[in-house]
Amino acid sequence: MAKAKAKTNTEEYLRMYRQMVRIRTFEDNANQLYLSAKMPGLTHMYSGEEAVAVGICEALTDDDRITSTHRGHGHCVAKGAEFKEMFCELLGKEEGYCRGKGGSMHIADQSHGNLGANAIVGGSMGIATGSALRAKLQGKDDVTVCFFGDGATAQGLWYEVMNMAALWNLPVIYACENNGYSEYTRTDEIAAGSITARAEAFGIEAHKVDGQDVLAVNELTQKLVARCRKGEGPFFIELETYRYHGHHVGDINREYYRAKDEEKDWRENRDPITRFRAYLVEQGIASEDDIEAMNAEIEKDAAEAVAYAEAAPYPDVSEVDMHVYAD
Amino acid sequence: MREITLSQAVNEALAEEMRRDETVFILGEDVAEAGTPFKVLSGLVEEFGTERVLDTPISEPGFVGLAVGAAMTGARPVVDLMFGDFIYLVMDQLCNQAAKQHYMSGGKLSVPMVLRTNMGATRRSAAQHSQSLQALVAHIPGLKVAMPSSAYEAKGLMKTAIRDNNPVVIFEDKLMYQDKAPVPEEEYLIPFGEANVKREGTDITLIATSSMVQVAEKAAEILSNEGIEAEVIDPRTIVPLDEATLLESVRKTSRAIVIDEGHQSYGVTAEIASRLNEKAFYHLDAPVLRMGAMDVPVPFSPALEDITVPTPEGVVENARKLCAGELIHAA
Numbered sequence: 001m002a003k004a005k006a007k008t009n010t011e012e013y014l015r016m017y018r019q020m021v022r023i024r025t026f027e028d029n030a031n032q033l034y035l036s037a038k039m040p041g042l043t044h045m046y047s048g049e050e051a052v053a054v055g056i057c058e059a060l061t062d063d064d065r066i067t068s069t070h071r072g073h074g075h076c077v078a079k080g081a082e083f084k085e086m087f088c089e090l091l092g093k094e095e096g097y098c099r100g101k102g103g104s105m106h107i108a109d110q111s112h113g114n115l116g117a118n119a120i121v122g123g124s125m126g127i128a129t130g131s132a133l134r135a136k137l138q139g140k141d142d143v144t145v146c147f148f149g150d151g152a153t154a155q156g157l158w159y160e161v162m163n164m165a166a167l168w169n170l171p172v173i174y175a176c177e178n179n180g181y182s183e184y185t186r187t188d189e190i191a192a193g194s195i196t197a198r199a200e201a202f203g204i205e206a207h208k209v210d211g212q213d214v215l216a217v218n219e220l221t222q223k224l225v226a227r228c229r230k231g232e233g234p235f236f237i238e239l240e241t242y243r244y245h246g247h248h249v250g251d252i253n254r255e256y257y258r259a260k261d262e263e264k265d266w267r268e269n270r271d272p273i274t275r276f277r278a279y280l281v282e283q284g285i286a287s288e289d290d291i292e293a294m295n296a297e298i299e300k301d302a303a304e305a306v307a308y309a310e311a312a313p314y315p316d317v318s319e320v321d322m323h324v325y326a327d
Numbered sequence: 328m329r330e331i332t333l334s335q336a337v338n339e340a341l342a343e344e345m346r347r348d349e350t351v352f353i354l355g356e357d358v359a360e361a362g363t364p365f366k367v368l369s370g371l372v373e374e375f376g377t378e379r380v381l382d383t384p385i386s387e388p389g390f391v392g393l394a395v396g397a398a399m400t401g402a403r404p405v406v407d408l409m410f411g412d413f414i415y416l417v418m419d420q421l422c423n424q425a426a427k428q429h430y431m432s433g434g435k436l437s438v439p440m441v442l443r444t445n446m447g448a449t450r451r452s453a454a455q456h457s458q459s460l461q462a463l464v465a466h467i468p469g470l471k472v473a474m475p476s477s478a479y480e481a482k483g484l485m486k487t488a489i490r491d492n493n494p495v496v497i498f499e500d501k502l503m504y505q506d507k508a509p510v511p512e513e514e515y516l517i518p519f520g521e522a523n524v525k526r527e528g529t530d531i532t533l534i535a536t537s538s539m540v541q542v543a544e545k546a547a548e549i550l551s552n553e554g555i556e557a558e559v560i561d562p563r564t565i566v567p568l569d570e571a572t573l574l575e576s577v578r579k580t581s582r583a584i585v586i587d588e589g590h591q592s593y594g595v596t597a598e599i600a601s602r603l604n605e606k607a608f609y610h611l612d613a614p615v616l617r618m619g620a621m622d623v624p625v626p627f628s629p630a631l632e633d634i635t636v637p638t639p640e641g642v643v644e645n646a647r648k649l650c651a652g653e654l655i656h657a658a
Contacts, residue, residue, distance in 0.1 A: 065400060099433030108432040115399055116432060120423050126392010127399060127424060134397040137352060137378055144396075157419075160389025167384075323434040324468050326492035 010285050014294075016058050016214050017280060020050035020273050021295055023074045025302045026083060027245075030073065030090060030104075034249040038310065040092055043104040045245035046074030051272035052177050052239045053078035055217025056145055059225050065113045065131045065144040067124035070105045071177075071243070072117030075147050080112035083302055087309035094315040101315075101323065113142075122148055122155030125174075129161040132172035132233070143171045143228040145221075151182030153195055159202075162234070166202040171228035173221070174199065174236045177211065179243045184257050199236035211239030212272045215279075242266040328509040333499065334367045336478035336510055337443070340485035341368070341405065343514065345375050348403060351489055354381040354390055355407030363407060365445075365504050387413050391420040391442065395494075398440040399428060403489060408444035411498060412458045417442075425494040426469030440495075441488045446474075447500040447538060447588060448636050454624035457632075459588040461536070462595050464496045465566050471495040471519060472566040476540035478508040480563055483517030491519070500538040500588075520567035524576070528558035531582040531646050534573055534599055536562060539586040539637060546642035555650050565595055573599065574607050581612040582649045586637050591619030613649040618642060 027047045033039040046053065049071075057066065057078035068075040076086060081097065089096025090104050097109050108116030115131065118124035128146030135142050152158065153176060165172050182190050196206035209220050217239060224235045244267060246254045280286045286294075331339070345351045352375075353368065359382045362369035372380040383390040387408065394404040408417065421442065428436045446459035465472045471493055475481035481499060488495040525540060526547050535543035540561045547557035558576050562568055577583045583603055587595040596617035603615045621635040648654050 067396075097433070098431060098435070101433045102431040106431040108436055110432070110435045115396070116428070116436065118424075120419060123419060123424060126389060126420055127396035129389075130393035130396020130398070130404075131400045132396075133393050134400045134402040137397075137402065138350070157388050157392060160384070160386035161392060163384055163386065164389060164393065323430045323432075325471070326429050326434070326437040326439075 012058065013280060013285055016054050016218065017273070017276055017286075017291070018294055018298065019054045019058070019078055020214065020276065021298050023050045023053065023077045024273060025298050026073055026077055026086065029087070029302050029306050031245070031249055033090065033306065039090055041103060042248045042250050043090065044071040044248045045243065046071055048244035048266065048271070049177055049179060049211065049241045050074055051214035051217055051276070052175070052211045052241050053147070055214045056175055056221045058218050059221035060113070060143065060145065062112050063142045064225070065115050065128070065142065067115050067128040067144070067146050068107070068117040069124070069147055069149060069152075070117060070119045070121070071149065072107060073104070076107050076109055076114055076117070079109065079114045081107070081109045081114065083305035084308055087305045088312050091309050091312070092314060093309055093312040095312050099315055099319065122152035122157050124148070125152070125155070125157050125161050129165050129170060129172050132165065132170035133168065135171055136168065141229045143173065143225050143233070145173045145175055147175050147177060149182070150176060150178040150180070150187045150191065150195065153198065154182070154190055159198070162199060162202045162204060165234040166204050169231055169233060171231070171233040173224055173228065173234065176236070176238045177241055178238055179241050181243070181247070181258065183247045184251070184254070186257065195238050196236065204234055204236050206236040206238070208238045208240070211241030212270045212275065214272055214276050242270070328511060330507040331478055331510050332505050332507050333475070333478040333481045334365065334504040336482035337367050337485055337499065338369070338371065340482040342371060342374065344486055344489040345371070345379060350401060351403045351405065352379040352381060353405045353407060354383050354394060356383055356385055356409050358382060358407045364409065365501060367504060368407065387416040388420050391417040392424065394440045394442075395420055395425045395428070395438055398438045398494075399436050403439050405441045405443060405489060408442055410456050411444045411446045411460050412455050414444065414460045414463060421464070421470070421494070421496070422467045426467045429493070430469060437492050438494045439492045441485070442494065442496045444496065444498060445501040446498040447502050448620065448625045449632055450502060451627065451629060451632065453627040457625035459498070459620060461498050461565060461587070462589045462593065465595060465598070469494065470566065471564065473497045473519065473564045474537040475499060476537055476561045476563070478506065478510050480517060480561070482510055483515050484563065487516045487519055490516075498537065503538055517563065519564045520569050521563065522569035522572040523561045523563055524558065524572065525561055526557070526559040528556035528580065530556045530580055530650055531584065532558045532560060532573070532576040532580045533584050533586060533642065533646070534560050534562065535586040536565065536595060537588065539588055542637055542639050542642060543586055545639035546646065549639065549643045550646055553647070555646060557646060568599070570602060570606070573603065577603050577607045578610040581610050584616045584618055584642060584645055584649070586618045586642060588620050588636055590622050591617050592622050594619045613652065613654055616645050616649065616654070618645065
């Protein structure tokens, strides 16, 4: 792990571990809901990428904003969302974060600064940069993190907004979760040259970090957030990571684009949760028993939230034309 | 009452709202020192500075996206989109992002932004700088659409748009920027969804948007000399649409022509005509006619361009036929 020092951050470390397990547990349950045909539509699993969302969001406050993606459950949990409202949203229930109107691909949790998942690849890059522009114009010190995948680096919008963010020193961090696959295509087949060089072309300081190392991600993000608050933004981070599932839950037979051995290697040798757990035990921050207890508690929370969401009512049909326009 | 140009009216509305609310800011291409190619924003940067009158690169999707994000987090941006034709470039940001945030979030997020742009042919600018694309925007739930027909409307609608908590698109006719109209010195707002009966009549209703209101008024003048009294109505906003006022008029006159400068097929005229047919059918003595721009890309040559848009003479001719019962079996 990045930091071989210190037990001084015990609480923060345990919270990071807990948040990563919460994401994995949420996704395992969401996947089961899909497989048992209890969830309408489909969803995109974040499993395998937990250290990215948690490492970054643990460096932010509730006043800081994020924009999320179609693969957004991890960002949502990491930014502070509750299981109950999230599962309700996935099942289209009234008590969901968006009253069942957004679903998996549009979860937004404004109370914790999550401006919402976006189902257009790269679609939130303008929104994130605009949030940062607002912060600058209004003299606020909040920072906005724009999450997107490697596939989104092919969208022209990114280059337009990076140009403006760099021109005006906006407090935005572009966080590219490079999981190696742009939907069903290897990223090296769709991306020419280096991705960090694209940000650097605008004079934006770019970093590449192991996205499976939560401490490395968190340490870097803390530094960049602090510099953004001082007006030194924007920044770009490429996070090398991996998604364990297919592009979406229904993408089961995927050997035509991704080898099983490769998946096995990432799961067995680079899993962010397994790695961090070993570190916590080795450093004496938590015992195996502590960790098992934490895991069990999270599983129980998730099971209760799923049961609650399954029993929860759908929105009344009268809500269908509510919220088209704000008052 | 003093008379000012439509351009000055827009400028005044922006300045007043920027003084009233410090979260209001303008962004777009050449909005600051240049004041836009039409000089609508001249002088604003001197008063409000380059942060609140923000020149952007030529990146329409980018700066509209920025406006959406700024609006979602507590600002009230007014985007200047230099030509209405550039709407195509920003469709994702406008229609997938701005229009849907409030609904998708179950009412938690809102996007109080204004997108100012223009419309209108006969400026010899050919197919990519002459379109009137209000129908594209009006089709999308979550967006409001205002179409000022004079300096008076331009000011009152702009001020309302800036205070609205939804994305509002305002189409100004670029040929009307220098047209003068009486505009009060004191503050006023024009509520959305309230049509304006510009001229009362009993024989036929002419429903017209933006510069087509002038066309309809000229037609009504000519028709009056022939003994046909036309009622002219300006909806002012097509979303929301003041259906009640339109229906009330048509129930009285039993004939209607709808005039708008967008392409006729699948257009604003089609939507309004259809609503009149659905809701006032038994009051009608003749089919409701649509008069939009011809279904061709706007041509460059003046000889061709001028015949693509509705004219007073064309409206008069159609009105005569409707009133004479000649179009009842038009098919």
